[in-house]
Amino acid sequence: MAADTLSGLDALDLAGRESGGSTLSRVWAATWPKVLALAFVLGIWQVVYWSGWREPWVLPEPREVFADLARATATADFWHAIATTLRRGLVGFALAAGIGLVLGAAVARVAPLRAALGSAITALQTMPSIAWFPLAILLFQISENAILFVVVLGAAPSIANGVISGVDYVPPLLLRAGRNFGARGLALYRYVVAPASLPAIVSGLKQGWAFAWRSLLAGELLVIIAHRPALGVRLQGLREQNDAVGVISTMIVIFVIGVLADTVFSYADRRLRRAWGLA
Template sequence: MGADRTIAGLDALDLAATASGESRLAKVWASAWPKLLALAFVLGVWQVVYWSGWREPWVLPAPQEVFADLARAVTTADFWRAIATTLRRGLVGFVLAAAIGLVLGVAVARVRPLRAALGSAITALQTMPSIAWFPLAILLFQISENAILFVVVLGAAPSIANGVISGVDYVPPLLLRAGRNFGARGLSLYRYVVAPASLPAIVSGLKQGWAFAWRSLLAGELLVIIAQRPALGVRLQGLREQNDAAGVISTMIVIFVIGVLADAVFSSADRRLRRAWGLDQA
């Protein structure tokens, strides 16, 4: 009888594991099929436009030609060096922007004179096109990595700061009073009450900051071309000068895919946060 119970228990575990695996596959498929459908739609429209002859094939190549060019590019070392250079610049600029934006956001949110002096200026900086900063950046730093990082930081930090300001502003006063009643004061109040309560807005600001940083970075790489430093923006510019439409579009696809992957990282963090807050039970 004991052996029978053991076998039955193992069978139940196998069934549970199988059900869990099928559930995960179902979730993956439920998340993937709308994206696959959208991709198929875009490729279909692209192919139809190509067949229509709206533009010459050397201006608008067929999808298969672009993906063949991409398949050739991924076998070259320069392609991967370009991706590595761009990602390194993006991550360094984003980390610097996040540090500045978080500190600035907290200071402006809690110090009234700073809010009066800088609140609207931060929003104005956020609305400025990143490309407008490049003439000043080149004057200050010449054609260098620092010129690119300068614009990336200026492009991303204001949106991160605004996310922090919004998050701190919307912390319920009841939570602040409860924290003070438990003895939280000064930094401990921020650590245990304000920071957790404002975290959703901060994550949203970081996500938006990355988008601004990525846009600023690619604009910078198109304008600030450093010798012996392959990058995605430099690759785009070079292929455009060669009238290589397939190469231009394939590089744009790579930039788009990196953006999608970054969004997936932030979306995963947001889902975990919502689950921890009890807002997402799925």
């Protein structure tokens, strides 16, 4: 009996080691391509700097930019700028998600509404966000609402189209099975259509965040609100000072935030694929 117990414990320990090794392998497999790509970009940047293609005050070397970024992280204004931009982005994205999900569900379900608004939603999605700012400033002046207005208009159509696409591609077999089990009307959408279209909805949310983030930074470059530091305001101020080092370091921060957001959506997508038996 004792031997059997020890054998079982050994098996559990071996399984734990294999699981840990598997986790480390997955982390390494996901990390090394990014590290290699980063090293490749930095190498090209350094070679271009050495080539003298542009003056150092226009195109600084990587070491100088990252040193400036390290100095910036020690200042309160830097973190206030990040906090302001992230707050605007999250609020705008939340509003866009609410509008896009409701609008997409309504258009996907009501045929006359789709005939009236389906093409308009796609047309709104293709409009450059920068084109909305003259109207936003006329409506809301130089204010937070002007920025949020453009962020919502930039992101909501993408989210709505994600919902519509997800509903359209629900397999008819699932719908028939749901009806056979007695699901009708809202119950059919709640228990069959919504879960089946969830991957496309998450993809639409991811694309919506990308549009919201681009619209937000464009807005902060154009709608500069006094006494409110933000990444776009910081970028514009450094550009006016001809500070290429600060401009590039701020762009790196914007890029990193985008990568982190993509990581969150990719994690949600992986969870969904596992739940659907696709991974």
